Each structure stands twice: as C-alpha cells, then as structure tokens.
Amino acid sequence: MSILVYIDQSNGAAKKASLEASFYGKTIAAAKGTEAIGVYLGEASEDIVRSLGNYGLSKVLHANDSMFNDFDSKAFTKAVAAAAEQVNASDIVVPFNQNGKQLGPRLSVKLNAGYVPGASSLPNDNGQLSKAVFSGKSYADYTVATDKAIIGLSANSIQAEKTDHEAAVEAFSSGVSAEDFATKILKKEVLEGEIPLTEAERVVSAGRGLKGPENWGMIEDLAKALTAATACSRPVSDIGWRPHHEHVGQTGVTVKPNLYIAVGISGAIQHLAGVNQSKVMVVINNDPEAPFFKAADYGIVGDAFEVIPKLLEEVNAFKQAN
Amino acid sequence: MKILVPLSKVPDTTAKIAFTNNNTEFDTNNVQFIINPTDEWYALVRAIELVEKNGGSVTVINVGSAENDQFIRKALAIGANDAVRVDAQAKDAFFTASQIADYAKANAYDLVITGKETIDYNGAQIGGMIAEFMDAGYVGLVTRLDIEDGKVSLNREIEGGEEVVEASLPLVVSAQKGMAEQRIPNMRGIMQARTKPLNVIPANGTNAIVNIAAYHLPPTKSGCTYVDAENIGELVRLLHEEAKVI
Ligand SMILES: Cc1cc2nc3c(=O)[nH]c(=O)nc-3n(C[C@H](O)[C@H](O)[C@H](O)COP(=O)(O)OP(=O)(O)OC[C@H]3O[C@@H](n4cnc5c(N)ncnc54)[C@H](O)[C@@H]3O)c2cc1C
Ligand SMILES: Nc1ncnc2c1ncn2[C@@H]1O[C@H](COP(=O)(O)O)[C@@H](O)[C@H]1O
Numbered sequence: 421m422s423i424l425v426y427i428d429q430s431n432g433a434a435k436k437a438s439l440e441a442s443f444y445g446k447t448i449a450a451a452k453g454t455e456a457i458g459v460y461l462g463e464a465s466e467d468i469v470r471s472l473g474n475y476g477l478s479k480v481l482h483a484n485d486s487m488f489n490d491f492d493s494k495a496f497t498k499a500v501a502a503a504a505e506q507v508n509a510s511d512i513v514v515p516f517n518q519n520g521k522q523l524g525p526r527l528s529v530k531l532n533a534g535y536v537p538g539a540s541s542l543p544n545d546n547g548q549l550s551k552a553v554f555s556g557k558s559y560a561d562y563t564v565a566t567d568k569a570i571i572g573l574s575a576n577s578i579q580a581e582k583t584d585h586e587a588a589v590e591a592f593s594s595g596v597s598a599e600d601f602a603t604k605i606l607k608k609e610v611l612e613g614e615i616p617l618t619e620a621e622r623v624v625s626a627g628r629g630l631k632g633p634e635n636w637g638m639i640e641d642l643a644k645a646l647t648a649a650t651a652c653s654r655p656v657s658d659i660g661w662r663p664h665h666e667h668v669g670q671t672g673v674t675v676k677p678n679l680y681i682a683v684g685i686s687g688a689i690q691h692l693a694g695v696n697q698s699k700v701m702v703v704i705n706n707d708p709e710a711p712f713f714k715a716a717d718y719g720i721v722g723d724a725f726e727v728i729p730k731l732l733e734e735v736n737a738f739k740q741a742n
Numbered sequence: 743m744k745i746l747v748p749l750s751k752v753p754d755t756t757a758k759i760a761f762t763n764n765n766t767e768f769d770t771n772n773v774q775f776i777i778n779p780t781d782e783w784y785a786l787v788r789a790i791e792l793v794e795k796n797g798g799s800v801t802v803i804n805v806g807s808a809e810n811d812q813f814i815r816k817a818l819a820i821g822a823n824d825a826v827r828v829d830a831q832a833k834d835a836f837f838t839a840s841q842i843a844d845y846a847k848a849n850a851y852d853l854v855i856t857g858k859e860t861i862d863y864n865g866a867q868i869g870g871m872i873a874e875f876m877d878a879g880y881v882g883l884v885t886r887l888d889i890e891d892g893k894v895s896l897n898r899e900i901e902g903g904e905e906v907v908e909a910s911l912p913l914v915v916s917a918q919k920g921m922a923e924q925r926i927p928n929m930r931g932i933m934q935a936r937t938k939p940l941n942v943i944p945a946n947g948t949n950a951i952v953n954i955a956a957y958h959l960p961p962t963k964s965g966c967t968y969v970d971a972e973n974i975g976e977l978v979r980l981l982h983e984e985a986k987v988i
Contacts, residue, residue, distance in 0.1 A: 493873065525866075604909070646988060678987045734974050
C-alpha cells in the first residue's frame, strides 16, 4: 500500500499546488505507516523531479515524454490510474486546481474510488475530510465508502514544509499512447512572471471604487511589494478595466489566500462567495457602511487614493527593517 | 447534433445556510431554489445558440424529484427542445453522473455541457465523471465554445491565463462565464414549454460512494479591528505581529 500524489506541472516544473499535495500525501502516508509516491507526467530535468523529495515523496514515477507536456484529462486519467495500480495506492492526492478538477472526477470513475473535491484538512480521527460548501458559507465532513479514495486538495490548505531529502526517480511507462488524447492545446496565454491568483498566498483586489483602469498602478505596486497576486470585482472585469481571469466571486475564481486586501469593493454576497475562505481580510473603503466591513478582520475607512500610497510606503519601510 | 445539458437545482445565492437533524441535513425551510447559475446562463444558452446555428436539438436532464419540474419547464421556456428527469434523489456525484452518462450513451449525444460547479456543494466534478463513464474527452472551465464541421474549438481558463483547445466529438465540457449571455424566457417560450416533452425515467442501480457525515458553520469572526487612516503603520504592524500574514 502507498499514497500516490499527482504532480501537476507547467513548462517542465511542478506547480506550487503539487508541492502542497506532496507534503499532504506524505503526512497521511506517515499516519498510515506507509510512503508517498509521486507521478510526474511530461518532460522535466531529473533534478526537478528528484527535488520533489524535499516535500516528502520517497519516489517519483516519471514519464519523461513530450506527449504529456500538455494536459488532456482522458489520457492523464489513464496514466495516473496505471501508476495507482503499480504502487497499489490506497489514496490518490490531486491538487484541486484547473487540471486537477478535470482529473479527480475521472479517476473516481476509472478506479471506482470516492472523490472529495476541494478537501481543506487532513483526515480527522474518523477519517473524514472537511471541505467548504455553500460557496464558503459552511463546511461539511465527507466520508468515502470505497477502499480507495481520491482527495482533491484545495490550494493553501496546508503549509508545505521543505527538507533536503531527495526522491528516487523511476522511469514510468504509462501504457498511454497518442490515440488516448482527446484534446489538443493550440495556444497558451499566460502572463509571465506573475503569481497565479489561485496559488497566491496574498491577494490585493480592487473594485469599482478605483474609478478607472488607469488607477491600477498603485494596486499592482502594492501587490508586488507584498508578493501578492492582483484580483478584482466582477463589474471591473465586465467593463474591461481588468482581465477576466482576475475576477473573483461566485461567477469567477474562488481564492483562499492567507491575506486578502479589498480596496474600493462594496462586499456584495456574490463577491464574498469567492473570497470568504481567506484567512485574514483587510477592507479599505471610504464608506463606513460598506457591507464588506462585516466580514473583515481589519478595516480602514478612508479614500483609497490616499490610503494605498501610504500603505505602500509603510510596507516598503517594513521590508527594509525586517 | 444532439446536445445534452445537465441542470441542477440549488439554493439561491442569498439563502441563509442552516442545518437540522444534529447538523447532518441542510435545512430547506424558507430557502428559495433556483437553477444553478452557470447551468442556466452559460451551458443552456450556448447549447441553444449552437443548435440555432448548426441544427440539432437540446435536451435538458436533471436527476431529482418531481418538485424540480418547475425548473425544468423554465429551461424549456428558455429554448431547450425537450427534457428528461431521472426520478431519484441525487445521492452523490458518482450516482448522478452515472445516470446522466447512461442516458447520453443510450441516446447517442454528441456533446454534454454542464455548469462549472454547483453553488451548493461546489464539486466541479459531475462533468468529468460523465466523460469517464462515456470514455469521451472532457474540458472544464470553458469560456468559449465553437463548433465547425464537427470540430470543436474552445477556450479554457488556466492559472493566470487561458488556453485555446481543439477537440473532437463526443465531448463533455463545463461552462463558465464568457460562454454566453443569460436569456430571459419570453411569453411565447413559456407557452411552448407547457407542451414540450418532459420524460421521467427510473434510475439505474448505481450506489453512492461518498457521504456527508456532518456540517459545520465556519467559526464566527471576532469582528473588524479598525485602523485609523492617519496611522497606517499600525495596520502593517498588526498584519505582521498579530495576524502573522506578512
Ligand atoms: C448572479 C450574480 C453573480 C455575481 N457574481 C459576482 C462575482 O462573481 N464577483 C463579484 O465581484 N461580483 C459579482 N456580482 C456583482 C455583485 O453583486 C456586486 O455588484 C459587485 O461585486 C460590486 O462590485 P464593486 O464592489 O467593485 O462595486 P460597487 O458595488 O460599486 O462598490 C464600490 C465600492 O467602492 C467604494 N469606494 C468608492 N470610492 C472609493 C474611494 N475613493 N476609496 C475607497 N473606496 C471607494 C464604495 O464605497 C463602494 O463600497 C454578481 C451579481 C449577481 C446578481
Ligand atoms: N442533480 C443533478 N442533475 C443534473 N445535473 C446535475 C445535477 N447536479 C449537478 N449537475 C450538473 O453538474 C454540474 C457540476 O456539478 P457539481 O459537480 O456538483 O459541482 C452542474 O453545474 C450541473 O450542470
């Protein structure tokens, strides 16, 4: 028996969500007295694959094949299922990110294994997994009735601790061929050098209170100073002030950072649905009656155009001093 | 082309969430229900648009009890051609997806469009499960979907960006914002919906494999600590020393 971890990659490197999944897999493996083994599909240097041991994997099965550089849910399911069989996995940990949300449910059917989409905790004493439901307004404890389980791990649910242990790398022949792929990626548009919103530990978000796209410079500067990603409310992306993938909320992205700073956002329930799992929320708004203050941990009543430049100064001073 | 659109019924976004029976059941008292937003606005409307352009038909399918018929009729009023209800409680995603996939396979649907996720259980999983049951391709979080001569071209959201993807039929996709614009049913649609077919079929014998043991409300926040706009250094100190997030 073992725990299998699916390593989601992009451009030859494991995503941050995969490091969290590795550490999570190792933690449940330790509790069960077994080991956590990774499966990495796609080309990568041996160093990169070996370094996944830093997060607790004893071994990584590596299909070092360009066929897998781009994700396809059907072919990847077949490959990961083959890996699960090879290592006799009792649990398979998959990041609950854009690729993982396609892989997890398919694996559930392929392996006849219960799937918990978006688990945010380690199993409790009864083996139950907690997950946010009703768009973050509540939590539920899930139990899986099958011998095998698929765990979709929600981002920022666990702090991955790093050691200098290295994983053994084993070449993996998945049995998958080009015919197993159902889709082909023609083009990828990813903003280089930016922190992906869904993986960010800190997020600076702004709304209609900012008046126009030309005023986002100070939001981007603050985000950079805090190593945060930027986000926005829905009307802001609807009018085209910001790109769509930055829109958080019920109809946009759900985020779960340690710190969410909301600037000039009123805090409508549909907005909160995408951000209310944040650990700490800071609200900056010139209207003391803005509903967002009810959900906030820290608040500043004030004009964003005065507060944000000052906050940026203070953050920079803090970084100098620490 | 035959398109199948699975629809779910969910509590309205603004519903107050409470539990009964020792926190093991969702309390539906005083809760308004709606069709899950991404299903109605994006999946259903794009399916109707594709049929308007390429010909074919749109079937909506729901796994649920007879009280869901009013929501199914609304989808017919918006423009679906016919409807199916699998007469069973949607016990878990595996059960629900198995019902929908069996119907899709038996009736040779080319394309299944689900919503991105339900706003109650936030699983984002039924589409992927249907695809695996059907042995078809699956692309989730799709923001654009076009079909030309049986070739599918779509955009999919990825972390911090988008991908352009090519796929062939049969295919399952999950729809999100960007794919279409919401349509409001008009009087003519509402009249026509009354006579459109709504077939009720029994469930297959699949068992549920995941259960919810209990619900918890999140811990209540201790309230907002206000920092004076003239003393912003204090916020930075609190975030560092008290909240420990910077
Ligand atoms: C079905 C449905 C789904 C939706 N989905 C989403 C979603 O996913 N995400 C989402 O965000 N919204 C969503 N909405 C919209 C949501 O209801 C709100 O309308 C929206 O979040 C408001 O955006 P906002 O706070 O930026 O703008 P506003 O509501 O206009 O608020 C602007 C805020 O800025 C403040 N302000 C103004 N000037 C300043 C200043 N100089 N300094 C500081 N503060 C200032 C104001 O006091 C106000 O609180 C949805 C709505 C519906 C009906
Ligand atoms: N009971 C149901 N009947 C039909 N379709 C459903 C049902 N539940 C969910 N779906 C579909 O599956 C999608 C994803 O749901 P979920 O995986 O539960 O988040 C929804 O947006 C619907 O399109």
